[in-house]
Amino acid sequence: KEGNLNQKQIEFANTIHSSGGDLLELINEILDLSKIEAGKMVLNVGAMSLSHLSSYLEKNFEHVVAEKGLYLKVIKGKDVPEKITTDRQRVEQILKNMLSNAIKFTANGGITVEVMKVTNEDVVENKNLKPNQSIKISVIDTGIGIPEDKQKLIFEAFQQADGTTSRKFGGTGLGLSISRELAKMLKGEIQLSSVPNEGSKFSLYLPYVISENVDAESSEVIEEMKEIINEPAATHVQPMKPKPINVKKINQIRDDRHDLKPDDETILVVDDDPKFAGILFDLIRDKGFKCILAEDGEAGLQMANQYKPSAIILDVGLPRIDGWTVMERLKKNPVTRNIPVYFISAHDEKLNAMKMGAIGYLTKPVSQESLDAAFEKIKSTITKDINKILIVEDDKDMRKSIEELLKSDDVQIKTIDKGKEAIKLLDKDDYDCMILDLGLKDISGFELLDIVKSKDKFRELPIIIYTGRELEKEDEKKLRKHAESIIVKGAKSPERLLDEVSLFLHHVESDLPEEHNKNIKLIPPLMMFLRRRKYYLSMMTLVIFLP
Known part of the structure; x- marks a missing residue:
């Protein structure tokens, strides 16, 4: 708490906190190595916006660069595609490591990130990287550079360019070895060119598209990781036996259950x-x-x-x-x-x-x-007093029906029929849930979903797909990667929709107006009656039951 520590104690506490952060980073990196070795590293393949990647890099590193008095430039080639199909999280992990290293080892000048199309002039080893069907993302710094005889060494686990580097600059020596293996899992590769005292250039090569069924347990990658992890370190230290720590059991910790008001x-x-x-x-x-x-x-x-x-x-x-x-x-x-x-x-x-x-x-x-x-x-x-819901549906009557179903004193509802307008609304305001139909007037629901989930701001936004179309297995598989729920319009779909929305808004049925609960209970028998008369109900479900 503020005021509890003197200046010396604050310095000690900051040192402990910093050391704890370093240890946490080391543990997470070792866990990544172990996952790859065991074949447990799973790729989440989907659309990745290269424009949003540029924003992500600037947002996350601009302040760090500014603190060191360096510049950061992000240059995107004109012929680069808007999106590629890959694992965005793993690409960001690789680039974060490359940029962190560039900033760490650069005292003057700055860092440039280039996103370019692979051409016939590029020399690559991986056969998946074809000219005009692949990109390269290069991180170029004006730092200390790496001697040629050390350039392979830095990709080995727990290794840096020399023994003094870790003492002066910090780091675990694991980041680049993890990055190299992640690049291979993404059907790409990393290349390095460097001149001592002039700077370094790390380039990540990726294909435009990798299969959604990428085999994360590739034996080649796993065997290489085993060799890396089993590589003898400079010094082996005999582990110390930990002293037993006397920790209270949970039922011995006095909580507040007897003091609640x-x-x-x-x-x-x-x-x-x-x-x-x-x-x-x-x-x-x-x-x-x-x-x-x-x-x-x-x-x-x-x-x-x-x-x-x-x-x-x-x-x-x-x-x-x-x-x-x-x-x-x-x-x-x-x-x-x-x-x-x-x-x-x-x-x-x-x-x-x-x-x-x-x-x-x-x-x-x-x-x-x-x-x-x-x-x-x-x-x-x-x-939170008010929850906000965005309904993206091209059918006017359906929009009105969903709005009537969900309206409540503590819910604000905005309806729209176009995907691009929905993106503008999401950028402008914070919504607690989005209900999305797949058939929109300008772009498809699939495209909207890809755009929304590619932005950091919306990654935790619950999205409910509410559609009248029959879904192919591939479509459903694609939707389930990003959408929290898929509801096909039918006899019990309004009841299910209400149930799912209340789940994400943390509402219970009793919070809703009584007439809505009555309407929900009437839906199944009414639908059965109409089905016997062979009415086509897929797009009428909600319209019928409301007064």
Whole structure:
């Protein structure tokens, strides 16, 4: 807390925090290496906007470059396509590593990022990289450069150009080895050219399109990673046996369950790790909330039902029943369904969590910054008075019907019939949920979905596909990568739509006007009656039941 430490103690605390951050980075990089070695690195292939990539790089690195008095330029060739099909997250991971290195090893001048089409003049080893069907993203710096005899060495795990580099500049020596193997998984490669005291140029080559069925367990990549990881380090240190730490069990930590008042904002933590639960308990209290603790899934469900907390922080790996089952039961129970849930787990399964209605997802080990962001999200969700829904549907009657179905005192609804207009609205305002039809007047729902999910701002925006068309398997597979739910218009579709929207807005059925609940209950028998008379209902479903 502010004022608790003198200047010397603040310096020590900053050193501890910095060392902890370095250790966290090392752990995450070793985990990446282990995933690739074990063949567990899964690619999430989809459309990636190269224009948005330029914005991403400028947004994330401009301030770091400015602090060192350097320049940052991003140049995109005119003949470069607007989008490529690849794993955006892994491409960004590679470029983040290359840019971080460029900034780290550059004292004067600056960094230039070039996005260009691969031509016949480019010499590549990978047969997937064909001229005019591939791109190269180059990070060019004016830094210290790398001697020719060290240029292969820096791509090996735990290696840098020389022994003094890590002491002077920091780093683990893992980033480039991970980047090289990720590039191979993306059917690309990384090339390096450098002159000592003049600078370096790292180029990432990628094909325009990689298959959505990329084999992430490529034996060639895995065997190479095994060789990298098993490469003997400069010095092997005998590991020390850790001293036993006396940690209280969760049921020995006195929480706030006996001190709760009706107006208290309470967070329930469901986690079987006593040390981490204790850290969360202190943070929650510091943020002005009351806190109650449960050490397994069964206890968590019972306490959620009994205390009705304002929010829940839920671990996935729990004894007895896991976090996924806990979440499923919470959302099926009308008493607990509207409670916001924030997942924290050792495994990165964010997409599954968001589809189940979670408001956020953190992967352990976590940083102070990510925990602060999580609490901000929880607080904003709890205190939000008005939820905003965007309906993107080309049929006027259908738009009106959906609006009537969902309208409520605490919901603002905006309707639009064009995809490009929807993008403008999303850029201008923050929406809590989007309902999207696939047949729009200007661009298809598929195109809109790709554009929306390529932007950082909208990656956690829940999107419900509400369509009257029959979906091919490939279409459904593509949609499920980005959309939280797919509903085909039919007899029970309004009921399901209402159910899904309430899930993402953290509303319960009882919050809605009584006439809507009555209408929903009338839909199935009415539809059965009309079906017997062979009416075509796919686009009439919502219009019929409303007064």
